[in-house]
Amino acid sequence: MPARLSASPHYLFVSVLLFLLAAGWLAATSGDEAGSPAAATVVNRLDNGAVASMDSSVFAFEPGWHVTVEGADTTEPDEPWTQPSGRMAFEYSGRELALQLALGDYWGYIFVTVDGRPANRLPTLWGNSDSRGQPGGYLPLFAPEKETEAGPATEWVVVHRASNDGPHQVVVEVWRGWGQTVLRAVAVDAMPTVPRPQWPAILLGLIGVWLAVASAGPILERVVAARRLSGEGATDAALAPQGRRGRGMAQIWAHRFARLITSVPWKYAIGMAVAGVAMIGTGIVAQNWVLTDAGLVMLGVAGLRRPFLWTGALLFGLPFYLHPLPFLPGRALNLIELGVYGGLGLTVARLFILQGRQRTSGQQPTALDARHRIFFLLVSFALVATVAAEQEGVALREWRTLFLSAGLFALLLHKTLGREDDSGAARTFLAFCWLAGGAVVATAGLWQYVTEQNVIQAEGVNRIRAFYGSPNNLGLYLERTAAMGLAMGIFGTLKAGNKRNRVTLTRLERLSILGSWKSAPMPARCALLLTIPQLLALLLTFSKGAIFLGLPAMLLALAIGGRRLLAAPGLGLSSRWGWGLAAVAAAMVLGLIPFLGTERFRSLLDFRPEGTAGIRLSLWRSSVQMALDHLWLGVGPDNFLYSYRSGYILPAAWRDPSLNHPHNVVLDWWTRLGLPGLALAAAWLWLGLRSLWRAATSDAIAVGGLGVVAAALGHGLIDASYALPDLLIVWVFLLHLFSLPTASGTVAGPEEPQPASR
Template sequence: AFFSAAVISIAGALSMALTINDLLPAALKRDSAAIAAAAAISGALYLSPHLIVTVAALITLIVLIYNRPLIGLALILFWAPFFLAPLELYLWAAPMVELSALATLSAAILRGALAWLRGARIGRLRLNAFDWLMLALGALGCLSLLWSAERAPALRELRVIMIEPLLFYALLRALRLERREWLLLADVFLMAGAAVSLIGLYGYVTGTGGFALAEQGTRRLMSVYSSPNNLALFLGRVLPFGVALFCFAPSWFRRVGVGILTALVLLALALTQSLGAALLGVPAAVACALLLWDWRRGGVILLGIALIAVIALPVAARIPRLQGALDLSRASSLMRTQLWQASLSMIAEHPLTGVGLDQFLYLYRSRYILPSAWEEPDLSHPHNLLLDFWLRLGLGGLVAFGALQLVFWRRGLRLWRALRGDPWLSACVVGALGAMANILAHGLVDNSYFVIDLAYSFCFVVGLISSLYQAP
């Protein structure tokens, strides 16, 4: 009762603050205090069993986001990995990331409308190559509904995987964030990875959950996800931001804090025992981040890591999960090769249009699965980013994704060279480049975009480079 009264009181106070010159109390004008308040309120919103407390917390959160849209962007990034645990809202449920995205979009539109009514000058956003290519991906997603046999899952994926993350990208572009705000979002992204890691590690150590049993009873960490591989996909994108923020940290105090969070992420990644992360995603991300930080010192560190890996090979060979990791005849490797064969057959019959959003599962298990792959019929994607974009968005989607990568790396590296004197923005840019390296490398054998958390993190990485490249 006390907790409920406290939350309701806070909601009332902040609602009144909104009516007085559209300002929050002075203590909440500072980003750190405002984000701390938003984190506490969103936690209350997420955990509250009572509808009235939920409504009060939701109203309070909207007030905070209205006054400081950056808070909404931070909440979207933080809650993205928790999409499998939706918030119960009376007769329906929705992930916090979705509620945060809709609240932030609504607040941004309302602020813009009120500014326009007051006669304030609103600068126009000049669209760049990133924007047009992201719009093209969204348009192709909408167009794919015309040939999607299973309309309901296609509509859902269009909403939660394409439209809402692309609206997040649009907010990142339209709000014209400042230098310190990009750094804050990078910090929040790292904190989200550390929070997911900490939750998983607690369950792993105490034996209360958050892990799956693999070969010979080996535990594989999965935290809030339904699969260890999904956890590895998300943390693989977070890790290069941690490495970059650590390497570019201007003070030992900050370096220690970032180092602790990054260590949590790295430990959790190791305990997922994801071969795609260990052999492809993490090496690509870490190598990219270290070499862009300082190619001499980074190169020495990479050589040291490689030497340690070679020395540790005999020990790694004793881990059941890692035995025969490069053996193409092992079950997981054989499954992927059979899956790729089936995917190519699917493409051969639908070369221009693909099969549509979230259609792979239904077609694969009913028509295209190879007889020898009967043990795993419920696979929802082809475990390869090129095949995935082609099958979901057609040949146009594959071309748009390829063009986006070309623009991303050309402009990202140009931006990295231009910002070498700015440690804060350099850390953000290097983290984004490392994250994209992870997406491409790990995406060769697993998912890359078409999961809620992966879609939001992809849009964050692209939005960061796009905005900083165009910034004056």
């Protein structure tokens, strides 16, 4: 946000005005409730205000219908997959047409045409036509969440709004659904007023919050800077016994605790962190909350000593987020939320407890950059889409666990790296923690494959899933950690930019692990050892998206990024590092050869409608129409499942109605948050990629980040890319790990090396 916004006092006034408008909107809409039209009766004509029961004479049914006062039911045709179960027609005079339908846990759908055209309040999917070959307004009747003990639930659905009073000719064609009494009643201009949405109030309030933060931010920064300067001169003598009389006991004990924390040696702090993580893991396995709490206390003390120990433990535990942490008898906490909120709590505690005792390096704390602002805007807009969602409770849960947690993690990561004198060492430590977590989950998956425990037997192969519910989810995670491990193993953890100005690096130094195992840096050897089981486990997930899209994209990005890292002036670039990446690709191909004859891979190019590829194509067609129909706000977080199976699923895809995302990264952002969300996500990704590309001239971790992004986007063309708690945390971790380049081409932040002159 431009700095000039914070200089004007008028923005505080505007923010207060927006808060008042938001409160007024909420007050005005608080009494709005969705109503129903009058009870259906027998009518002789359908015009303004009519609510007709299905036994009215205005309806013309083709043979095969069973019509009663309760509604109209169809019968099973001879060819139920190629013939409709019933068709009926009627004429009405008016504008708004609504049908009362039976929605529940059964498969059926209807086509509605008005005056020979698709009903305009229902989706119209390209290539989806009725039995006469005409496009029609389309509505699936499958809504298992609405099923009641008595059977399908009845619900009024507005299917058409005309521009004139007609008369209008309507044809309703029902497919399947016999025995459910699909049609219950018809209403013309009789629907009550729709309740006004509440999302405008949330939007106004959030704009007010942003303006208030932009105005008050500089004031808070000056206050914090003044307190920091005043605290730098504090010494232990200031708290001598003769000076303690005027101080409270809380401050005295805080000072003693601060002395205790700062006196803990670095090696002991690491030991406490490792022991704490081990105790937490044991507590989860044994479901013992005492062990978990004791481990959290030990990890918290270590985190007070060095904040990145807590953040590293969180990154290590990402693949275990599906297993809650027992916290109290009968109570458990989400791992990611506990890690994020606990880390921010430690940051605040460290700020107050250790004030005046922290080491000073002369380095000014870095401010939040454009990536943070755009991502926080994205999180804010996701809240607006949440309130606008049909299933608001489900959407709010995903906003809290996915978007809010990721936004707070971005803040935690910024504070973690900003408080380290050597942010490069902190980045390396965090990357290794993340890599170690991937190695543990990969090893567990390999053990499952050997013992045939907890594997998915499908299409002629045993697919491992470790601690995830699906092998594909394990593949999505391991392709990311494996990319980072390969970069750190092949290119080492060399900070080449720090040395180029002083000495020309030798070929052996620059080739790291490929030159000689004994002379390679220890971090590079450790990274390679941690990566080998991950590559093997990734192969045994048999995830087609990871193997055929994610891995090739990853290796290509690592090759490009590695060339950028190793291309020093005055030194010819050897091809030996390229052979290392080629060896990885060859090993993966050779590992697949024994399984190429299985159904899993023989059906790879099977595009029949009932096959996996055919269903995926149908899913994308439905998702595009869903995105166009919900252009600006999307359907909301975690609402894709309900909108898809009850509004957009094509008849050919009925075998897999429980897909909860569109299996494409662009469509996922668009359907979830609308065009504004897609634009904000693209801007955030672009800025993050710029930081990685710039840092790839000097740091192998940045090269690994480029490989991770390439693998995630490649695999994300046909699968999930970000909308899982662990995956979005990884995105934030990588895109916020390095500082952005400034307008002059240098990197914001003093810890980044300058590029070599060419």
